[in-house]
Amino acid sequence: MLESIESNPEFRVGQRVHAAGDPRRIGTVKYVGPIHGYSGTWVGVDWDDGEAKHDGSINGVRYFQARSDRSGSFVRAHNLSTGISLLQALELRYRGESTKEEEDEMYVLSASNKRVSVQLLGKDKIQHMLSQFEELTSAAVSYMGVSTPGVPCHIGTIVPKLKELDLTGNLLSEWKDVGTICGQLPALAALNISNNLMLLEICGLPQLKAIRILVINNTGINWSQIEILKDSLPAIEELHLMGNNISTIQPSSSFVVRGFDSLRLLNLEDNCIAEWDEILKLSWLRSLEQLHLNKNNLNRIYYPDNDRMDEFLGGNESQKESYMPFKNLCSLLLGGNNIMDLASVDSLNAFPKLVDIRLSRNPVADPGQGGIPRFVLIARLSKVEILNGSEVSPRDRKDSEIRYIRLVMSELHENPEEIKQLHPRYAELKISHGIEDERPSVGAAGPQKMASGLLSITLKCVGASIGEKPPLTKKLPATTTVGKLKILCESFFKLKSIKPKLFLQEEGSPLPILLEDEMASLMxxxxxxxxxxLLDEES
Known part of the structure; x- marks a missing residue:
């Protein structure tokens, strides 16, 4: 049995290639032919990394349109590679590089009298490879220039027990090749084809009944293609779609996405989704437990009311009775979006099982941008158990809720409806913690007026010019203002000619919160x- 790849292949427009000797420098062929003023045939390549010479034109003549001003270049054919087969990559990765003598062992001449290397895969060679590969359950051949499956019938023979395959950053582009690989690996449960630029047309894909995890980050795929893939993935549990510039969710047959009956995790991070209505199209996925939406362009979120549900379901009352949006969603990651309003935060309480929430790097959760601190988030989110990746312990929740009540009491409004609108959980939390309206705090001896309570505050010096000083723990009235505390710190630490700056260190918060309003009290x-x-110095 022979397997061959020509040493000087014919290039075609649209073909994926890499620089000879550098499988990580990948590009797409955009032009093959002559260049005015230069001899011979040239290959115009648009490089993925954007680091080249021009935009596809030279000396005023355009040969192709590159993605950017300097992502294109013209290359001689011998400086490019069209890649190797999966079988060759496995052998290189797990057997080590072959010697020059082995490479020269056999070749034939093509019709154009070119030397074509061949690889003998007869009975002896296969048995030798089987002795190494037959127990292999996980293989990673990322950035090795894989462009074809190789001889299909040999894949399953050589790695029959393969369960996980990482093909990140190769030259694959046709879905039928992915289907060929998966079709020969009946045990394959996890496949990663990230950073392979896949063609829009999906054809030749068989039923991939064993695939549980599919990672197709940075492949250029859109949701219409996902709808086609869905039919080939009846058992899919995790689907990763990061970095694909997805901006809309386009269900194939209704307003909401259906199917994906086993899908537990959907990763749509680093895309371009700006409207929460697009995300609501995923609310019918009955097994969905984790939804990753970090680094999109979302500016608000909400849980659909009955009117919105009618729109989703087209007025179908029978479906409406059984429809509960995101009924099993327990983890929602929203970091790095543009969410600004507290109504979006409060709406998270309506999700039936949501306990793991990420809101970091949103204006609403960034005190530096006028957002609210961690303790307020915890108090407003009644069910959250993990916030921004940190566990919310029972003590965290109790302390945060009591602090939140104090904060609201310090800025009480006369209009009860306004309080209810601005602080939906305020009344509930007062009852829960036994706090009355006259601003009490809970102490060892029972309820006390907040104004008369003393708080145990630990002061730590962190400024370089202040010098090393041990932390101090002081009992301070809750009415102590930031300005007064600065004066006290100057006395406590014997500071001379140093203007102090104070920060509140929040547990679970990555950065301390600057206390800049000198008239505001601790309460x-x-x-x-x-x-x-924390005590620092003014810069």
Whole structure:
């Protein structure tokens, strides 16, 4: 049995190639032919990394249109590679590089009298490879220039037990090749084809009944293609679609996405989705537990009411009775979006099982941009158990909710409806913690007026010019203002000619919160017992 790849193949427009000797430098052939003023045939390549010489034109003549001003170049054929087969990559990866003598062992001459290397895959060679590969269950051949499956009938023979295959960053572009690979590996459960630029047309894809995890990040795929893939993935549990410039969800037959009956995790991070209505099209996925939406362009979120549900279901009352949006969703990652409003935060309480939430790098959760601190997020989110990747312990919740009540009490409005609108959980939390309207705090001896309570505050020096000083723990009235505390710190730490700056260190928060309003009291800021305040110097 022979397997051959020509050493000087014919190039075609649209073909994926890599620089000879550098499988990580990948591009797409955009032109093959002569260049005015230069001899011979040239290959015009648009490089993925965008680091080349021009935009596809030279000396005022355009030969192709590159993606950017400097992502294109013209290359001689011998400086490019059209890649190798999966079988060759496996052998290189797990057997080591073959010697020059082995490479020269056999060749034939093509019709054009070119030397074509061949690889003998007879009985002896296959048995030798089987001795190494037959127990292999996981293989990674990323960035090795894989462009074809190789001889299909040999894949399953050589790696019959393969369960996980990483093909990241290769030259694959046709879905039928992916189908050929998967079709020969009946045990394959996890496949990663990220950073392969796949063609829009999906054909020749068999039923991939064993695939549980499919990673297709940065492949240029859109949701219309996902709808086609869905029919070939009856058992899919995890689907990763990062970095594909997806902006819309386009269901194939209704307003909401159906099918994907086993899908537990959907990763849509680093895409271009701006409207929450697009995400609501995923609300029918009955097994969905984790939805990753970090680094999109979302500016608000909401849980659909009855009117919105009618729109989704086209007025179908029978479906409406059994329809509960995102009924099993327990993890929603929204970091790095543009969410600004508290109504979006409060709406997360309506999701039936949501306990793991990420809101970091959104204006609403960034005190530096006028957002709310971590303790307010915890208090407003009634069911959250993991916030921004950090566990919310029972003590965290109790302390945060009491601090939140204090904060709201310090800025009480006379209009009860306004309080209810701005702070939906305020009344519920007061009852839960036994706090009355006259601003009490909970202490060892029972309810006390907040104004008369003392808070245990630990002060830590972090400024370089302040010098090493041990932390101090002081009992301070809740009415102590930031300005007064600065004066006290100057006295406590014997600071001379140093203007202090104070920060609140929040547990679970990546950065301390600057206390810049000198008229605000500890009570106003919701600073509770056993808080830590950092002392730095004004720059």
């Amino acid at each position: 106003d800021l919701g600073i509770g017992n056993e808080s830590i305040i």
